[in-house]
Amino acid sequence: MTRTTTSVLTAAVAAAALTGCSLGSGGSSQETSEGSSSASASAAEKSCTGDGELTLITHESFSLPEELVADFEKSSGCTLKTVTSGDAGLLTNKLVLTKDSPVADVVFGIDNTFASRAVGEGVLAAYEPELPEGAQEHALAEGGDRLTPVDFGDVCVNIDDAWFEREGVTPPTTLDDLTKSEYQDLFVTPGASSSSPGLAFLLATIGAKGEDGWEEYWRELVDNGAKITSGWSDAYGVDFSAGEGEGDRPIVLSYASSPPFTIPEGKDEPTTSALLDTCFRQVEYAGVIEGTDQAGGAQAFVDFMLSDEVQAAFPETMYMYPVSSSVELPEAWAKHAKTADDPHQVDPQTIDEKRESWIRTWTDITS
Known part of the structure; x- marks a missing residue:
């Protein structure tokens, strides 16, 4: 499993104040607002014109089956050209910096940690497709007429169950447990200044502890020997005891979808589990x-990302959950990749306003 972990700090430092847009119903296509005529295409006009080239800008983890992309190109008359730009932070930053001369027609991969900035900077045209069942709960409270929820993932602490059983140690279950002496030097996490999941974990602690408590929590976490890496790949693949590198730390920050990937060949149960009381939900x-x-082709692509076929492909191609509740998850996901009932939350506008200062404070604490 791979999720992009390139730097979000550059985008955070460049972030500007935002203004929100109001949420539409999300239940059906709406007329576009004044000033966004470039996105005003009727259902019959959702196809590409001219040379037919449609440029998608997305993060480096974007992946869909070739046959689905071919189906989209055939039905829309578009030739899809994909341009990648780091993770959600760098992606959003690039759109803002090039908004006077757009480098693409449609975007996928802006998440709820950067959505308010993208909306407030005016880089997105109004478009509200018909949402599949279950998707509305992931829609933005402000800006839902500009960004359409497509998939989501819960960033959570994961543990190596086999290690804890072997060592006879009771495993942790909460964020508070990670600061206890019995778990000293056992936790590894990617950093908030250099990793999308690392930033999500910082937000989980802010959501859990509040703006008055998260800084002290991180001091306790660091004092208890938490290791911070530049990205998810180092934390999970090298330092985690159940990762490919067979490291020495049995507690790691990863995803609720990670455990199914640790099922040994010929077995039915994973050797790891996600602590669902520690999660922050990322929505893309x-x-x-x-x-x-x-505009027509871009709208067609947004519709395409909400189709049953694409929604069903997300778990095994991008390791994310579909926003549609009507598609079936892979059997291993349905059994071993449960999502959090009550993930920690931080208001997207508050994230946009305070992201830079939070990351700077976090950097001072963890340096």
Whole structure:
């Protein structure tokens, strides 16, 4: 399993104040607002014009089966060109910096840690497709007419169950447990200044401890020997005792979807589990880019990402959960990749306003 872990700090430092847009119903396509005529295509016009090239800008983890992409190109008359740009932070930053001369027609991969910035900077045109069942609960409270929820993932602490059983140690279950002496030097996490899941974990602690308590929590976490790596791959693949590198730390920050990937060959049960009381939910969105000459094709692509076929492909291609509740998860996911009932939350606008200062404070604490 791979999720992009390139730097979000550059985008955070460049972040500007935002203004929100109001949420539409999300239940059906709406007329586009004044000033967004570039995205005003009727259902019959959702196809590409001219040379037919449709440029998608997305993060480096984007992956869909070739046959699905071919089906989209055939039905829309578009030729999809994909341009990658780091993770959600770098992706959003690039759209903002190029908004006067857009580099793409449609975007996928802006998440709820950067959504408010993208909306507030005016880089997205209004478009509200019909959402599949279950997707509305992931829609933005402000900006839902600009960004459409497509998939989601719960960033959670994971533990090596086999290690704890072998060592005869009671495993942790909560964020508070990670600061206890019995778990000293056992936890590894990617950093908030260099990793998307690392930033999500910082937000989980802010959501859990509040703005008055998260800093002290991180001091206790660092004092208890928490190791911080540059990215998810190092934390999970090298330092985690159940990772490929067979490291010496049995507690790691990863995803609720990680355990199914630790089921040994010929076995039915994973050797790891996710602590569902420690999670922050990441939601990824798609949107039409303001100023595109391929508004119809861009809308068709957003619709395509909500189709049953694409939604069903997310778990095994991008390791994310579909927002549609009507598609079936792979058997291993349905059994071993449960999502959090009550993930920690931080208001997207508050994230946008305070992201930079939070990361700077976190850096001072952990340096």
